[in-house]
Each structure stands twice: as structure tokens, then as C-alpha cells.
Amino acid sequence: MPRLDIIVYGATGYTAGFILREIAGHSSLPEGFTWGIGGRNETALKRLQSLLSPRPEIFVADVVEEGKLIDMARTARVVLSCVGPFRLYGEPVVRACIEAGSHYLDISGEPEFIENMHLKYHNKAQQKRVVRIHNNSTLMYSKGYDSVPCDMGVLQTKRLLQDLDTVPSSVEMFFGVQTTGKYGVHYTTYLSAIHGFAYGHAQIAKIRQELAPIRPKPIPLGPPPALPRTTWWGGAYDDRVRGWLFPYFVAGEVFYPEVNIL
Numbered sequence: 001m002p003r004l005d006i007i008v009y010g011a012t013g014y015t016a017g018f019i020l021r022e023i024a025g026h027s028s029l030p031e032g033f034t035w036g037i038g039g040r041n042e043t044a045l046k047r048l049q050s051l052l053s054p055r056p057e058i059f060v061a062d063v064v065e066e067g068k069l070i071d072m073a074r075t076a077r078v079v080l081s082c083v084g085p086f087r088l089y090g091e092p093v094v095r096a097c098i099e100a101g102s103h104y105l106d107i108s109g110e111p112e113f114i115e116n117m118h119l120k121y122h123n124k125a126q127q128k129r130v131v132r133i134h135n136n137s138t139l140m141y142s143k144g145y146d147s148v149p150c151d152m153g154v155l156q157t158k159r160l161l162q163d164l165d166t167v168p169s170s171v172e173m174f175f176g177v178q179t180t181g182k183y184g185v186h187y188t189t190y191l192s193a194i195h196g197f198a199y200g201h202a203q204i205a206k207i208r209q210e211l212a213p214i215r216p217k218p219i220p221l222g223p224p225p226a227l228p229r230t231t232w233w234g235g236a237y238d239d240r241v242r243g244w245l246f247p248y249f250v251a252g253e254v255f256y257p258e259v260n261i262l
Helices: 014-024 042-049 066-074 091-100 111-127 148-162 187-211
Strands: 006-009 035-039 057-060 078-081 103-106 236-238 243-245
Touching: 006 014, 006 066, 035 042, 042 057, 057 066, 066 091, 078 091, 091 103, 091 111, 111 187
Parallel strands: 006 035, 006 078, 035 057, 078 103
Antiparallel strands: 236 243
């Protein structure tokens, strides 16, 4: 039986709702596209199913039900996990995808989880042939807001500079929040941040040290940009953006190996 193209797991969550609407509202889905939605609440999944077209299949599985997670993953080519905080609930889905030989995506913005999963499962994924470099399939984390806009910005900047026969050594990213009403943070995002502040920074240096043999840190092509001096409370005024800047607390510097940005 052919596998579904994708299953969105944690489909009843806040961020998953945007993903489902994007898929269902897409005007150019491939012919024969098939998909599913998964989670622990069958009633909520059926309610969602009735609202979506093309109609997805339903998979009822809690993150603590390893067998059901593996059975779900075996029915799909790709599982997109939206179950956070990922440090608490993400690993069983990664493990199930590897066991099932499926491809894994998530929307995590939690560096400690991402790098710990790389450390624990990179070799297992290769042994299971989940990672197949030649046809560009892999385990991919952080395919959400924290990474994709920056990755696309770096790629586009590099292409523009290459047209000028210039190779960038570093790229600075800025983003701003504009709202006409109140601004808030979703509870799961808040919980992920709290756990990251409480536990993540103490562990991530050790994880990165252990990761070094399989993921050496690339050497940048030039010096890092000169950052503006910050005040005692962490902010800095920057004339280039005519406003105050604050470090993005979710992630630090990222070094892109040349081979990964084409």
C-alpha cells in the first residue's frame, strides 16, 4: 500500500492549525496528494477532518504510545511534528520515524532538543537509511519561524552577492514585531522558553562538545560583524535600523558550511 505523502502530528495544536489551513488551501497540490492528521484526541481530530479538503486520514496516538507512533509513521513518507515543548514530547516522534524508515520534520525552535536529537540519532538514522544524502532526504528540525526566514534570507543574500563576484563572510539578521493590538506569546512557546532558560543553556555546551566529531564547527570566511555596544539591560541602538536591537534569545550564531548553501 502506498504511503501517504505527509502526516501532520499534533494536528489539534495552535501552530498546526496554520499548517493545516495552508495545506488544505493550497491551489496546486500534486495530483494524487494524500495526507493524514495525528494526535491523541480522536474527537478533536474527527472535527478537524470534517473541515479539511482533501480529506486527511486520522491517526490516534499519544507520544507515550510507542507502538502506535511507529504504526503511524510507517504509513507516511514524511511526518511533520508540531508537538511541543519538544524537550518534553519531541523525542518519541523522532524515534518512531527512524524505526519506521520515514522522514521527519518539526517546527522546534529549541536548540538543546535539536542538537541532542542530532547527537543521539544521527548514526541510527543513517543505519536505517532515513538519511539519504543523494536524494536529499533527511531528518530536519526547526522548519518553522525560528529558522526558515533566516535561512531563506541568507540564501538570497548569498546569491545576490555571488552575482557581484563576492562571497559573504557573515550575515546579520533583524526582525521586528508590528501589531495594532495586544501582543502575546502562545502558551507552548512560553513553556518551551521557560524550560530552555532553566535547563537548556547548562546542557548545550556539553552536547556540542560531544557532537564535534560528527558535526565539526565550520570555520567562517572572515571576522564576525562588529555588533553595537549594548546597555546594561541588553539593548543597543543601531543607526542602520533606526531603532533599538535586542539579541534573539532563542538562538545564537549559526555557521553554515559552504556545501549547504547552494
